Amino acid sequence: MITSVVPADPPRPAEGLPASAVLTVDAPLPEERPAPAAPDVPWWRDAVIYQVYVRSFQDSDGDGIGDLPGVRARLPYLKRLGVDGVWLNPFYPSPQHDHGYDVADYKGVDPMFGTLEDFDLLVEDCRKLGLRLVLDTVPNHCSAEHPWFLEALAAAPGSTSRARFHFADGRGADGELPPNNWRAMFGGPAWSRITEPDGTPGQWYLHMFTPEQPDLNWRNPEVPVEFEKVLRFWLDRGVDGFRIDVAAGLFKHPELPDSPDPEADERTRDSVNPLAWNQPEVHEVWRSWRAICEEYTALDGRQRLLVGEASVPTPAEQAKYVRGDELHQAFFFHLLHAPWDAEHFHQVIDAAVRDITATGSTVTWVLNNHDQVRTTTRFGSPERARAAALLMLSLPGAAYLYQGEELGLPEVDDLPDEVITDPIFHRTGNRKGIRDGCRVPLPWAGTEAPYGFGPEGSAPTWLPQPASFARHTAERALADHTSPYHLYREALHLRRLLPQLGEGTLRWIETPPNVLAFARGDGLLVATNFGTVPAPAPVTGQPLLSSGPCPAGVLPPATTAWWIQPRL
Ligand code: NOJ
Secondary structure, eight states, rough: OOOOOOOOOOOOOOTTTOOOOOOOOOOOOOOOOOSSSSTTSSSSGEEEEEEEEGTTOOOOOSSSSHHHHHHHHHHHHHHHHHHEEEEEEEOOSSSTTTTSSSSOTTTOOTTTTTHHHHHHHHHHHHHHHOOOEEEEEESSSSOOOOOHHHHHHHHHHTTGGGGGGGGEEBBBSSSSSSOOOBOTTTTSSSSSEEOOOOSSSSEEOOSSSSSOOOOOOOOHHHHHHHHHHHHHHHHHTTTOOEEEEETTTTOOOTTEEEEEOOOHHHOOOOOOOOOTOOTHHHHHHHHHHHHHHHHHHHOOOOOEEEEEEOOOOOHHHHGGGSSTTTTSEEEEEEHTTOOOOOOHHHHHHHHHHHHHHTTTOOOOEEEEEEEOEEEEEESSSSHHHHHHHHHHHTSSSSSEEEEEEGGGGOOOOOOGGGOOOOHHHHSSSOOTTTGGGGOOOOOSSSTTTTSSSSTTTOOOOOOOOOGGGGGGGGHHHHHOSSSSHHHHHHHHHHHOOOOGGSOEEEEEOOOOTEEEEEETTEEEEEEEESSSSOEEEESSOOOESSOOOTTEEEOOEEEEEEEETTTO
């Protein structure tokens, strides 16, 4: 299936060795990173970044929860896979009501995940291995245990402490109704009422997610000033950039009027309330953050990266977030939301390439993350998931991978109710849209839980791993040259070798229904068969790489293949 272009992995450790010995920081690496083809092109434009959900990646201390030393121990695995960098989900001190997206201290490490010293060592190791390090930052809301919010609760209505959030009097005779009809993303009203310090029922505060995540008021000048300090704190410690949570949030309509369609807001769990999301003022913030990044680049020549989680209705609207002086990247979620359907993929790829590249930026592709059902399950088969991944990795621009997709992990959709931690479940009472199933700790080695996730004798993993994870361990994947791990690795390696796979052009080629095909630059041809029967391959000859067995002349169902064709 694969014409191997990557040197073989070093030998696996002998049976019985702790999983942490599989790949250590000092293990020899099989290849050096080749010099970039065009040194002046910023690295992020076609980078592939691997998302590490820290609590589920690798546990070093045996408490059943992943941590920063665990991430450190696995960096060589990521280097060998061939990614350019790592994005870490939040590890800051937090009561964990939304697994770290409720930040109580933006400049620290939660003891559950390690210490600042562990973080500094991680930065050092990333630097040694040539991996970029991107942190998550959460500016739309903080934790209800953040000192600012505690101070606001203790202060009086109208105080400067309350002005950092959205506090308002309720409607109704006694203020017993929320100030407006907005719905929270994770269910229920977007407002909660507090008890004033004197014990009387008091004002309401806005939270677009859970009540434990009060929204910050970005019209208050103290808020941007504080976040600038946060960015500088981590930039000074050596990070390469930030993933920005809820990047289309921050500002709300200044009058906080009723939403025109609260039912739609509730139904879709997408950012559809036009008064709560995507307000024009947010772009000013991204301009100022970009300026901070440029300032650091001017000092040491290293390009910093801002990647936004900007959920907006259209690719054209998203393009506004990556204008030349704003964010470098914004996840293109329209591909992630596309069903397994050639026409749908065609439309969203086309729109992305047209609208996003018109800004001078590149598209940032993604198929999996910690909020979505894994592709193996979402698309209905491991073959389709592999084909979609290989298609994504051939598109012009940057891409993000989510931990475990290279192991072909399925969604764990049979977790019992009592272990579910997602606030969506607890606030809505149903399992629709819950995210624990893609967050189950990774299987690294062995045949029994915790599959090398933690050291011998560890506490049970924070979510139970299913028996089927035995088939998906990294140890097995490394040893099996037909595993998805090797497909990803070959694809990433080829992205470094073939100039056509950089940001360049994409030209569609006419195909039968259910097949998509396009040429990248000069001489690279890519095709995916979305159908259920074999299709004729668009070119003769053996593919360079394919997501499954692919004899010359035929493109089997649920398969993507890449061919080199000198005269296209
Ligand atoms: C988006 C994050 O990806 C998600 O996990 C989180 O729950 C929300 N933002 C709220 O911060």
